[in-house]
Amino acid sequence: MSEHIPFIVRGTQYSVDAVPVGASIAEILDRGEQAYLSMRPEPENDADPNAIRLLFEGKEFGWVPNSVGSRMADIIAPMLRNGEADNIQVRVKECKWDNAYCSYRCVAELVIQEPEEG
Numbered sequence: 145m146s147e148h149i150p151f152i153v154r155g156t157q158y159s160v161d162a163v164p165v166g167a168s169i170a171e172i173l174d175r176g177e178q179a180y181l182s183m184r185p186e187p188e189n190d191a192d193p194n195a196i197r198l199l200f201e202g203k204e205f206g207w208v209p210n211s212v213g214s215r216m217a218d219i220i221a222p223m224l225r226n227g228e229a230d231n232i233q234v235r236v237k238e239c240k241w242d243n244a245y246c247s248y249r250c251v252a253e254l255v256i257q258e259p260e261e262g
Contacts, residue, residue, distance in 0.1 A: 149216070149254040150237070153181075153198060153206040157247040161203040166248025169200060170239040181205060181234040181252065185221045196220060198234060198252075208234075212254065219256065231257040 156162040172179045181198040189195035194217035196208040207213070223232055233255040242249040 146258065147254075147256045149212055149256075151209050151212045151252060151254065153236075153250040153252055154209045156206040156250070157245045159204045159206055162205055162247050165200045165203050165205045166239055166241070166250065169236050169250065170241075170248065173236065173239055179236040179239070181236060182229075183208070183220065183224065183232065183234060185217070185224060187221070206250070208254070216254065216256075223256075233257075 156166060159165075169179045179200070181200050182202075184197040184199060186195040186197050187193050192210055192213065194210070194214040196213045196217070198205045198207060208216070220232060223229065235253050235255060237251045237253055239248050239250040241247075
C-alpha cells in the first residue's frame with residue numbers, strides 16, 4: 145500500500161541552483177520522462193525544524209511545503225534515518241517557468257510505500 149501526497153515545491157526562488165535545475169527538470173518532463181527529487185531533513189532549520197529540503201541530482205532546488213513537511217516529518221525522517229529512503233519518492237508532475245517568482249513552479253507528488261516486512 146502507498147500514500148500519494150501532491151504539493152507545490154516551495155522556495156525555489158531562494159535557491160541559487162533552482163533556475164538551471166528547474167530547466168533540466170522541465171526538459172526531462174517535456175521528453176515524456178520521469179523526474180524525481182531526493183529529500184534531506186533539516187532539523188536545524190531555524191525557520192522550521194520539520195523542513196525537508198528537495199534536491200535534484202545533488203543540487204538544492206526547494207522545500208516540501210510546511211503543510212506537508214510538518215504532517216509527514218514523523219514518518220519521513222525516521223524512514224530516511226533507517227535506510228528506508230527507497231520507500232519514499234518525490235516525483236515531479238509538472239515544472240513550468242513562473243514570471244511572478246522569476247523561478248520554476250513545480251508540482252510534485254510525495255509517494256510513500258509501506259516498508260516490506262521480512
